[in-house]
Amino acid sequence: MRDRAPVAPQPELDDDVADDARGARGFTLLEVMIAVAILSMSLTSLLSSQMAAMRATRYARGVSVAAFLAESKLLDLEAQLLVEGWGTADKTFEGEFNEEGWPDIRYECLVDFIEVPDFSVLQQAKDNADTDGAGAGGMFVAGADDQAFSGIGMVWPMIKGAIEQGIRKPSCTVYWTDGALEHEFTVETFWTDVKQLNQLPQAGGEVDGTDDAEEDPADPAGGGGGGGAGGGTGAGGRGGGTTPTGQPGIGGPTGPRGGLK
Template sequence: MSRRVRGFTLLEVMIAMAILILALTALLGHEGVAIQMSDFSNQASRATLLAQGKMLDLEHKLLKDSIDVLDNCESGDFRDIEMRKFEWEACAYKLEIEDGAVERLTEQVMALLTGFSGGGMDTGAIAGLAAAAQSANPDDPGAKMLGQIQMAVGAIPFFLQNLEDKVRKVRLVVKWKDAVADRTVILERFVTSLGVGQQAVKTDLPPDQVDPDDVAPKDDAPKDDAPKDTSK
């Protein structure tokens, strides 16, 4: 007499299918997150490279045209290199010199040059040093030091104003949108036009005071490479 083999019941099959569906759902969810993270990493790398290249273009524009050309902000996209989904926005901000910066920097310079500390050098002491420098003997070493201190203190306001006029903080934002949200990459850099267009050698000096090592050799100077006849 043959023995009948018992199979799975409908309830067991349904429970097994439910477990399989839950496991597949979790696996597919993790796979979807991995795909999204991979796509975000790829797009973020592209946006970073685009931002670095655009920052170089903006820096060249600031130095070539004008340091304040981006004070009103500019925007655009990268359609010229077939990157239409990426957009950029750039702004340049001036350095804000806060009130009292000249006085604090003056006190620090005076403390550094004279050896005083604690902020005891006020404007009256500075004026007294200036008067002493004018009335002292020019050949006296102390008078020379006072004159140098006076020059250093007098140059501080012009130095700060020069920084405010010729230094910009450039903020570049590259934006794009993926399946989840709007994404951005922000790049900031300080750009300065100090020294742009200035010559390294003063050409108004007399010829006997110009150091030959400071003058770059000219490549277009004619060279006599023909061999000389030394048999005579």
């Protein structure tokens, strides 16, 4: 029977050496799969955020370009129609911005003719809105309203003509594509013809700039000023004169100089 060789005792490993030995084995397959899954979700979220930011930047750029192009086209149309005339009907314009360097962007512009209703339409609307007044007070107010409305009717043709010939409402819609989507941006404004609108003061809207001037105390005729552009002078109490419609002026409370407050 053979004698076995004695086995040399193994030296005891301290805690640090034992930890290093276990760490050298690496990660398990489950740990690697979990780490890859976390990394994939993080990268997907980052890429989605980056793509959203790029789309927002591209859309903002398109809106800025569309706004400037629409404003430029409205200015061009205004200069063109000042030469050709506004006309008495709606006008439409459409095309692309080839000359501006944006052939993929198109526009549709509308110059809207503002049609003011006839006075008969306003009269009908007023009659439909009137209600029976209760007592003498309601009758007095209704009578005053009728007088004022009749005065408006005498100058309404002038007001209607000045507004229809002196104001236009243009709008320009710009279209551009971003991939499979088509975006649009609309700019609206108003054009005015000062020469036509200057006719409105002749309808009773002109204000006399000398109303607040100092009056001569030696003037025996008191400074009673009527309302609007047709204010007559009165001696003391109610201001006389007539309004631009030919109707007698309506007096009011008197001021310290005898005129209307």
